[in-house]
Amino acid sequence: GSVMGTLSDARDHFAELGPVKLIKLRSMRPFPVEALKGECDGLSELIVLERALSPGGGGIIGPEVRAALSEAQSPPRIHNFAAGLGGRDMPLEIFPKLLEAIRARDATRFAIIDVDTAKIAAEDC
Numbered sequence: 001g002s003v004m005g006t007l008s009d010a011r012d013h014f015a016e017l018g019p020v021k022l023i024k025l026r027s028m029r030p031f032p033v034e035a036l037k038g039e040c041d042g043l044s045e046l047i048v049l050e051r052a053l054s055p056g057g058g059g060i061i062g063p064e065v066r067a068a069l070s071e072a073q074s075p076p077r078i079h080n081f082a083a084g085l086g087g088r089d090m091p092l093e094i095f096p097k098l099l100e101a102i103r104a105r106d107a108t109r110f111a112i113i114d115v116d117t118a119k120i121a122a123e124d125c
Contacts, residue, residue, distance in 0.1 A: 094113065
């Protein structure tokens with residue numbers, strides 16, 4: 001959908017950041033395990049970008065991807081982020097932020113990449 005269009009435009013706009021492969025998940029059930037394994041073959045890093053949350057569990061697609069690739073010969077390191085929650089637009093600038101986040105990433109399994117914590121009550125951060 002619109003996220004793939006934004007990411008494709010961003011990849012072209014920020015081409016100096018290096019080659020990036022975009023993979024679009026077209027179905028959820030049955031989950032395309034073998035197709036995903038094939039698409040991820042040779043990748044060292046994989047970003048799963050979510051537009052929805054599972055309360056208490058982080059993303060919805062990330063855990064499915066992690067499970068699907070758990071038995072792959074050489075699975076990529078999986079990074080799970082949410083962005084554009086609440087229907088917010090995702091600007092092209094989300095692309096370099098994602099790439100920067102995976103380089104500096106700690107052991108967290110899930111993060112919301114585009115949260116402006118100044119707009120959230122302190123007790124909710």
